[in-house]
Amino acid sequence: MSVKVALIGFGGVGQAFAEIIQDKQQELLRVHDLEVEIVAVSDVMKGAVYRREGLDIPHLLQCVKQLGSVEAYSKHKDIVKGWSSLETIVQSEADVIIEVTYTDVKTGEPALTHCHKAFETGKSVITTNKGPVALAYTELLEKAKKRGVFFGFEGTVMSGTPALRLPLETLTGNNIKEIRGILNGTTNYILTSMENGMEYPEALQKAQTLGYAEADPTSDVEGYDVRYKTAILSNHVWGIPLTFDDIPCEGISKLTAEDIAEAENNGEKWKLIARITQNGPGNVSASVKPERIKVDDLLAGVSGATNAIVYECDLSGPIMLTGAGAGLKETGFSLLIDLIHYQKQKQPSKI
Template sequence: MPHKLALIGFGGVGQGFVDILEKKKKMLRDKERMDFQVVAITDLNKGSVHHPEGLCLKEVKRAIQENGTLDAYPDQPGLIRGWDSKETIEKSNADSIVEMTFTNVLTGQPAIDHCKWAFQAKKNVVMTNKGPVALAHDVLSKQAEDNGVNWMFEGAVMSGTPALRLPQTTLVGNDITAIQGILNGTTNYMLTRMEKGLSYEDALFEAQKLGYAEADPTADVEGFDVLYKILILARVVLGIPLQREDVTCKGIQNMTLADIEKATKQGKRWKLIGSLIQTEQGLKATVQPEMLDLNDPLAGIQGATNAITYNCDLSGPITLVGAGAGIIETGYAVLIDLINIERKR
């Protein structure tokens, strides 16, 4: 039986995920004995289509390419148009909901409601949205458990790089005493460019031009994006619930070339570091620019790349390096979560 999916949000990541499903369809069937079938897509701007026997992904892509919406998807018997996200979640015959809407890190909405509606409907949720994980992890985890469904969100921290699955599986048995990471590609790119002599303003402009930074870069440059990833790592990896106010947060918005030169003279390098350190007084959580020694694995991470170091009592420090964003990378995070759900069935 196909594993039926409903996609909530159909921006770049959603479209990239559809490309992955097409590309990997034969491999998934032959090697994993898995068949994922998209039965519904809904997007606030692009419209909505549902067919209980599955959508033709080639026609979905053609419709989007034609005019940017799903309006041009061909009519056929059984096709339903116009469902909003709640109707799609509750009325479609999907086994799993793939939540890929815009992240509101202040409220977690509407993604929190999407999760609640899905769990009430006895449907799994896979998401790339960090808001619900950071702000409502315990409530949503219990609701998923009570309804006998899965909630997975590997893509919420480092996209397709397994920043959550690595410590939860491969590093099991260790006591993790500290987690430190470069968890925002925009700011790491900017600091890399500033080290080459660009001013903060010029580095930001370049990052925006390349698509790394949004028109409003506040969440990146002031550290809020990293803050929410730290909340997720604390709860999911260390089992310690933290609130926003428990994390000391300072971004790079006041960094100058003089600061960069100071680090260079000391044989060090600035990085925006999200950090969780176990102390006798409890868990110390910070997001702040730090001068790292050049022999620190994180100091060598250049450009928009992300990295995270787990300090383990048995295996020692383990550093994971990879993309922290990207359409294909984040789409892959969705796929690996779905594969793991299917393996449990």
């Protein structure tokens, strides 16, 4: 039986996910016994379309890329158009809601409402949105458990690099004493550029030109993006809720080329580090700030827009995971990771 998916949001990430499903459909069926049908798409700019028996992915993508609207879909006649995101969540016969809208990280909306509504109607949720997970982790997880549905959010910290599944599955049995990470590719790219002699404004402008930084880069360069990811890690790894305000935060905008050069002269590098330290049972402390680290530190060699995270374990020692922390295909892959685990949870005998 196929898994019916409704996409709430159909920008670059949603389209990348659809392309992955199209390209890998035979492999997913053969290896994971996973057949995926995209039955609905709802996007505030591109419109909405629903077909109970599934949409033709190539035609759907063609409509968006050539005409800018999913409502140009004409492959089938038995379709419904124009539903809002909430109507799509409630009325579509989807098993899984994939939530990839642009979200206000201060409020978690509209993704937070989307998650609640999906759980209330017995649907599972997979999302890459940091906002709702950082702000309402325990509430959403408990609601999903109560309703007997799946809640996946692997892509919220390091996109397609599985930073959340690693500590709870592969590293299980360890006591993770500390987590340190470079969790924002934009700021790491800027710092790498400054190591090559650029001043901060020039490095930021280059990052914007290349698409690493937004026109308003505040969330990245002041560390706010990393602060939300840090809150998610604390909740997920230790079960200890930290709020945005619990985590002292400082960005990189005050660093100068002289600061970078001085560190280099002392065998050190500046990195924007997320740090969470276990202080005892039920107690952690966290911070997000630029730190001078020795050049032989595991994180010192991470350059450009790459992300990395180090788990300090009592049995296995330090374990570092590195990879892309952004990118359309990478983020689309994070959705697939969760969808495969959703399927395994449904069919435990086939794990």
